[in-house]
Amino acid sequence: QVQLVESGGGSVQSGGSLRLSCEASRYTYVNGCMAWFRQAPGKEREGVATIYDSWGNLITTYADSVKGRFTFSPDKDKNTLYLQMNNLKPEDTAIYYCAASSLLSCRSRLMTKGNYNYWGQGTQVTVSS
Numbered sequence: 259q260v261q262l263v264e265s266g267g268g269s270v271q272s273g274g275s276l277r278l279s280c281e282a283s284r285y286t287y288v289n290g291c292m293a294w295f296r297q298a299p300g301k302e303r304e305g306v307a308t309i310y311d312s313w314g315n316l317i318t319t320y321a322d323s324v325k326g327r328f329t330f331s332p333d334k335d336k337n338t339l340y341l342q343m344n345n346l347k348p349e350d351t352a353i354y355y356c357a358a359s360s361l362l363s364c365r366s367r368l369m370t371k372g373n374y375n376y377w378g379q380g381t382q383v384t385v386s387s
Contacts, residue, residue, distance in 0.1 A: 260284050260376040262356045267381030270346055278341040278381060280356035285332065286376070287311050291364035294330060294341050295371060296352035296383075303355070305369030307341060319368055323349075346385045353380040 261283040270276055278294070286292055287310045297303040307330040308319045318330050329342040343350065357374035364373040 260286055260358045260360070262358060262376060262378035264354065264356050264378040264381040267354065267383045269384040269386065272347060272385055272387050274346050274385070275342070275344045276346065276383060278343065278354055278383070280339045280341070280378060282337055282339060282356070282358065284358075285334070285337070286358040286360045287316075287332070290358065290360040290362060291368060291373065292339060292359075293357045293368065293374060295355045295357055295374075296350075297355070297380075298352040301352075303371050305371070306354070308368040309339070310365055310368075321369065343383070346383075348385050348387050351383060351385050353382050355380045 263281045266278040291310045293308040294306040295303050296306050306321050306324055307328055309330050310317055327345045332339045356378040358376040359374045367373045
């Protein structure tokens with residue numbers, strides 16, 4: 259069982275920054291995967307960023323739409339993972355979810371929502387033009 263709680267969402271103007279937090283009861287990226295997804299009204303839930311541990315090396319991947327603007331990183335002492343979001347755009351507006359999988363097989367389908375069986379409640383991000 260993995261429990262995930264997101265926080266840090268809010269409303270900002272285009273070009274602004276936010277840092278989202280995911281408090282995790284267990285770091286599944288050690289043997290599985292963890293990820294951030296987002297979902298806008300009327301849209302499907304899409305992958306934003308993922309992280310996993312490969313032989314002691316943390317591997318991160320990002321959707322093309324956020325590459326260079328978002329950074330996914332853990333703070334092990336606080337059992338928290340962060341998504342730093344810079345240069346936000348109106349199209350980034352969505353509910354953001356933290357997700358986790360304990361299965362090694364998730365590493366072959368990192369941006370697929372069906373990979374993940376643990377989800378947080380979501381936090382709203384709104385970016386105005």
